[in-house]
Amino acid sequence: MTIGNPMMYVGAVGLIMIGLFTVLSKRNLIKIIIGLTLLDTGVNLLLIAIGYIHNRTAPIITHAHADPSKMVDPIPQALVLTAIVIGLGVTALALALAIRVYGHYKTLDTRKIRELKW
Amino acid sequence: MIYIAILTVAMLIAAGAAYLFRDLIAAVVACAAVSLIASVLFYLLQAPDVAMAEAAIGAALTTAIFVIAIRKTGRYEK
Amino acid sequence: MRAFVSFSILALIAVGLTLSLSHIPFGTDRMQVANYYLNHGVADTGALNLVTAVVLDYRALDTLGEMTVLFIASLGVGIFFSWPKKEGSEEDGKRGLPPASLIVRRGSQFLFPLILLFGGYIFLHGHLTPGGGFQGGAVIASAFLLMFLGNTGYHLRQKPLAVTESLAGITFVIIGLIGLGVSGYFLNNFLPKGSEFTLFSAGVIPILYAAIGLKVGAELSGIAANMFQSRSER
Numbered sequence: 001m002t003i004g005n006p007m008m009y010v011g012a013v014g015l016i017m018i019g020l021f022t023v024l025s026k027r028n029l030i031k032i033i034i035g036l037t038l039l040d041t042g043v044n045l046l047l048i049a050i051g052y053i054h055n056r057t058a059p060i061i062t063h064a065h066a067d068p069s070k071m072v073d074p075i076p077q078a079l080v081l082t083a084i085v086i087g088l089g090v091t092a093l094a095l096a097l098a099i100r101v102y103g104h105y106k107t108l109d110t111r112k113i114r115e116l117k118w
Numbered sequence: 119m120i121y122i123a124i125l126t127v128a129m130l131i132a133a134g135a136a137y138l139f140r141d142l143i144a145a146v147v148a149c150a151a152v153s154l155i156a157s158v159l160f161y162l163l164q165a166p167d168v169a170m171a172e173a174a175i176g177a178a179l180t181t182a183i184f185v186i187a188i189r190k191t192g193r194y195e196k
Numbered sequence: 197m198r199a200f201v202s203f204s205i206l207a208l209i210a211v212g213l214t215l216s217l218s219h220i221p222f223g224t225d226r227m228q229v230a231n232y233y234l235n236h237g238v239a240d241t242g243a244l245n246l247v248t249a250v251v252l253d254y255r256a257l258d259t260l261g262e263m264t265v266l267f268i269a270s271l272g273v274g275i276f277f278s279w280p281k282k283e284g285s286e287e288d289g290k291r292g293l294p295p296a297s298l299i300v301r302r303g304s305q306f307l308f309p310l311i312l313l314f315g316g317y318i319f320l321h322g323h324l325t326p327g328g329g330f331q332g333g334a335v336i337a338s339a340f341l342l343m344f345l346g347n348t349g350y351h352l353r354q355k356p357l358a359v360t361e362s363l364a365g366i367t368f369v370i371i372g373l374i375g376l377g378v379s380g381y382f383l384n385n386f387l388p389k390g391s392e393f394t395l396f397s398a399g400v401i402p403i404l405y406a407a408i409g410l411k412v413g414a415e416l417s418g419i420a421a422n423m424f425q426s427r428s429e430r
Contacts, residue, residue: 014126022136026195057164060166068235085262109196171334
């Protein structure tokens with residue numbers, strides 16, 4: 001990509017918006033967790049897109065590319081590596097909670113769960 | 119340059135489909151498609167470690183635990 | 197009312213993101229600390245993969261925090277699936293699946309050690325090629341997932357997984373404490389750097405990534421085993 005294009009930013013911000021809209025407006029618990037996953041993916045894409053520099057290559061030293069001054073930023077990549085694994089952990093915990101809620105209330109609709117009292 | 123635009127539009131369409139589908143298994147498959155296209159975009163942004171992590175975790179493990187959770191609860195979004 | 201509030205929140209966040217991203221032109225060079233990491237990464241750490249050098253040498257304390265978060269998530273999933281159910285609650289998730297055919301069963305059993313070997317290769321060469329502990333751990337967990345999906349009634353004992361995970365986590369902290377004792381900094385890289393492009397280089401980084409790979413693999417397999425197996429098969 002040698003032409004400066006904002007398509008990466010548009011894609012990442014669009015994904016964040018769709019994920020946030022799903023979390024805010026849907027009522028099924030599993031749909032809300034799917035929206036959380038989309039939000040997570042969008043934020044990771046945005047972080048890597050900010051760290052990109054034109055005409056440079058991946059930050060790995062090989063026999064062919066041994067010049068460290070022609071590499072992209074390695075710090076956002078280290079950050080996003082951790083964030084992806086933590087996103088999986090959060091999704092697993094949320095789904096375990098959703099399974100338990102279904103076993104107790106027999107429904108996954110958030111409006112009905114708020115209405116049920118003890 | 120044109121392929122990045124095509125990939126980004128395909129990713130946004132898949133995310134919109136994940137929002138709109140009422141069958142939850144179809145929504146999870148659309149979420150896996152978003153993860154796959156995001157992995158390709160990570161590779162195009164010169165980040166091979168992150169692309170490998172996103173492909174292994176987002177497209178495989180997340181989809182599997184979603185499908186198990188949907189099997190233990192209801193399949194349709196009422 | 198609810199739709200109006202959610203739309204206004206979304207509009208606010210969209211405007212804020214667009215305004216701040218307009219000050220970050222795409223693809224320009226804004227690195228300051230990262231210039232030091234790029235130019236001195238190989239000399240300081242001996243690792244050729246500079247992202248590994250950042251994750252396990254310059255910022256190793258953040259990796260310890262990440263392992264803690266993953267441990268808490270795995271612990272939470274284990275706790276949620278071991279609460280006693282009320283009697284008469286939902287039935288088991290099996291619902292009468294037919295057993296898989298011979299090709300699927302034999303194929304998954306044949307592929308299982310090969311995928312484990314590939315995952316081990318990924319985390320052992322984390323300092324030379326793209327890869328590392330997290331990716332290798334995810335590939336190992338996918339191998340266990342393949343066994344669950346291909347064989348109905350596949351039983352995985354969770355005690356060896358829990359022991360492996362705990363020992364790998366303790367190894368990470370012990371190596372950090374040895375670094376503290378040897379040279380005064382927690383998680384310091386105290387082993388000799390070795391020569392470039394070889395497997396036994398980069399000091400203590402391959403050992404740390406092996407510990408992380410085993411820990412993440414055991415944790416994610418434990419999460420999958422908790423969700424697949426019902427309570428009576430523990």
